[in-house]
Amino acid sequence: MRNASDPTSDSTSDPTSDSTSDPTSDPTVRTDAGSRGRAVLLAKGIGLLVLAAAVLSFPSLAPDAFILSVGVVIMSYAVLATSWNFVGGFTGYISLGHAAYSGLGAYATALLVIHTSLNPWVAMLLGGLLVAALAVPIGIASLRVRGASFVIVSIAMVLILLLVFQSWGEVTGGSNGLRVPRPFDESVLRPEQHERFFYLHVALLAVALLTWWAIDRSRFGTGLKAIREDEDKAQSLGVPTFNYKLVAFIVSAFFTALGGGMYALWFGFLDPIFQFSILVGSYMVLMSLLGGIRSLFGPLLGAVIVGYAVEFFKNQYGDTQFHLVAMGLLLGIVVLFMPDGIIPALSSLINRFSPQAASIREVSAGELAEQRRAAASEGKDLDATEAEPTDSLPEGAKR
Amino acid sequence: MTESAGSTATDTRIGLATEGLTKRYGGVTAVDGASVQFHHGKVNALIGPNGSGKTTFFNCVTGMIKPDSGRATYLGDDITGKASHRIARAGIGRSFQLCRIFPRMTVMENMLVAVRSTSLRHVLAPSRSAGELDRARELLARVGIDHLENSEARDISYGQQKLLELAGVLMADPETIMLDEPAGGVNPALIDRIASLVRDLNAEGKTFLIVEHNMELVMSLSDHVVVFDRGRQICEGPPSVVQNDPRVLEAYLGI
Ligand SMILES: Nc1ncnc2c1ncn2[C@@H]1O[C@H](COP(=O)(O)OP(=O)(O)O)[C@@H](O)[C@H]1O
Numbered sequence A: 001m002r003n004a005s006d007p008t009s010d011s012t013s014d015p016t017s018d019s020t021s022d023p024t025s026d027p028t029v030r031t032d033a034g035s036r037g038r039a040v041l042l043a044k045g046i047g048l049l050v051l052a053a054a055v056l057s058f059p060s061l062a063p064d065a066f067i068l069s070v071g072v073v074i075m076s077y078a079v080l081a082t083s084w085n086f087v088g089g090f091t092g093y094i095s096l097g098h099a100a101y102s103g104l105g106a107y108a109t110a111l112l113v114i115h116t117s118l119n120p121w122v123a124m125l126l127g128g129l130l131v132a133a134l135a136v137p138i139g140i141a142s143l144r145v146r147g148a149s150f151v152i153v154s155i156a157m158v159l160i161l162l163l164v165f166q167s168w169g170e171v172t173g174g175s176n177g178l179r180v181p182r183p184f185d186e187s188v189l190r191p192e193q194h195e196r197f198f199y200l201h202v203a204l205l206a207v208a209l210l211t212w213w214a215i216d217r218s219r220f221g222t223g224l225k226a227i228r229e230d231e232d233k234a235q236s237l238g239v240p241t242f243n244y245k246l247v248a249f250i251v252s253a254f255f256t257a258l259g260g261g262m263y264a265l266w267f268g269f270l271d272p273i274f275q276f277s278i279l280v281g282s283y284m285v286l287m288s289l290l291g292g293i294r295s296l297f298g299p300l301l302g303a304v305i306v307g308y309a310v311e312f313f314k315n316q317y318g319d320t321q322f323h324l325v326a327m328g329l330l331l332g333i334v335v336l337f338m339p340d341g342i343i344p345a346l347s348s349l350i351n352r353f354s355p356q357a358a359s360i361r362e363v364s365a366g367e368l369a370e371q372r373r374a375a376a377s378e379g380k381d382l383d384a385t386e387a388e389p390t391d392s393l394p395e396g397a398k399r
Numbered sequence B: 001m002t003e004s005a006g007s008t009a010t011d012t013r014i015g016l017a018t019e020g021l022t023k024r025y026g027g028v029t030a031v032d033g034a035s036v037q038f039h040h041g042k043v044n045a046l047i048g049p050n051g052s053g054k055t056t057f058f059n060c061v062t063g064m065i066k067p068d069s070g071r072a073t074y075l076g077d078d079i080t081g082k083a084s085h086r087i088a089r090a091g092i093g094r095s096f097q098l099c100r101i102f103p104r105m106t107v108m109e110n111m112l113v114a115v116r117s118t119s120l121r122h123v124l125a126p127s128r129s130a131g132e133l134d135r136a137r138e139l140l141a142r143v144g145i146d147h148l149e150n151s152e153a154r155d156i157s158y159g160q161q162k163l164l165e166l167a168g169v170l171m172a173d174p175e176t177i178m179l180d181e182p183a184g185g186v187n188p189a190l191i192d193r194i195a196s197l198v199r200d201l202n203a204e205g206k207t208f209l210i211v212e213h214n215m216e217l218v219m220s221l222s223d224h225v226v227v228f229d230r231g232r233q234i235c236e237g238p239p240s241v242v243q244n245d246p247r248v249l250e251a252y253l254g255i
């Protein structure tokens, strides 16, 4: 419902105006914003509880150790995708080489456990911090370039690490792999191991999600999202864009490394070809895009779907390249039909069917009539318009 | 720079100024040794034919691009080649010729981007604090689009986007505001609204530097006019004088 007296609301320059002239947004329906806000909050709280209950009850519902291990893999992917989303989701810088940080985290944890007497969990944390420190120079170098150049630099990074870890055999075990001692002793059987690691991954995921949420609502988060939309414009408003990107990058690398370290302790064996793999990085991107990079739970949802699909295809058709084809198709479908991912697509669907949500402004019909009268008495030519429907997307905008 | 200001007029302080500012694009010299002084506290206009380098001049001065040579100063401080966020925090805000907003953020989120301090407390504070929201709503009401607070910025009309861009710049509380063609592509009623906003804000102490093609608007609004041709100043002065300067007529008519 656009205000007819508003000189700015020239309908010719607004191709999307009919989206707001939905009959349900009749101005006479004055919604009580306070009670609606509380209802939304309540719905969110309930949703969160249901989600937590579903995730936490998984181990007791899983019929066997194999399914349980699939659950651990999916949670590991959820940690990695959520960590990736600190850079990809907030700033829009798409890194295809994030396996560099999960791989480094995995090897750092493993080598610390093997060569020092550190507690494995302390080793994992230290590994995360080491990778975060390493992310400083890497970020300074790679965040100077945007778009495709950044993607290529991120891929180069993981390929370099693959070569280094393969050829540096006396430390990393090279292509023979590296055996990682288990954090729990022999008396803990495999299903029990899986169960513990499932909960440990969930705990790590919860910390990552909480951090993402805290950033999302901060001024820092608003700045990062502005960078995603139009970096130069954000900078012209005083946002120290480079430092913002760098901090997001370091936080992302830190959580990705913790995810890698935890995986190493669970799986117990590392091979550079799987640790520093473009495929792992691509999964993080695909999962996040599928669920929705602007949504807190987008990467988690994507990880559940993609992780399950990958394991399903591997189980059904053996370790062929078929699952790659399926993933490629899935990516194509997402990009074409749900460019924002599943969560935004779903929530706009819900909004369409909810009577209140379509009302974007709260002006009573009386106020509208009042404004019309005021405009009429000023005698303004309201239909006069010179506006061309100029493309409002600046060249710098990333999407 | 500031000494020479005193000699021209007693109440004129030089705000933004450049000396020999030059920017080349390949064979094209977009800004060609521009030496310009703008009056602090006033409404300044920068006019000139299309392609005379006004936008490039804006970009050089606000740190969006680095000039090849020359100097830019603001209230006597050297700002040449500084990063644009530093220039923004030195007190210079700007709009863009093709209005730039954050299309996939709401109108309110657009308002909350501006950063006034880089202290960790300011940066990590919730962006939707009551104080910030109030400030944002006040400015949105001032430009007349407060009813669109929750709309996505890409869904509002071009005119409304221009107002949003201006309000977003004001959130940073700049003392100098540079507008690149504020009346470009908007309807006459909106031009009036923008003009009265500029007048009011100027009365409250804000300095303006406006690039504009609408001569009627320039002449009625500005205290000081600088005319550009081929990347440099060819003439300056009060609107009534500039209007009748033969060099200006030649630049506009005789090519
Ligand atoms: N990014 C660019 N690359 C190449 N040439 C440019 C670029 N930006 C501006 N120019 C050229 O510089 C000159 C001045 O342009 P501009 O500053 O946009 O002028 P104005 O804003 O006064 O119309 C023009 O000849 C234009 O073609």
Ligand SMILES: [Mg+2]
Binding pocket: B054, B055, B056, B097
């Ligand atoms: Mg221009």
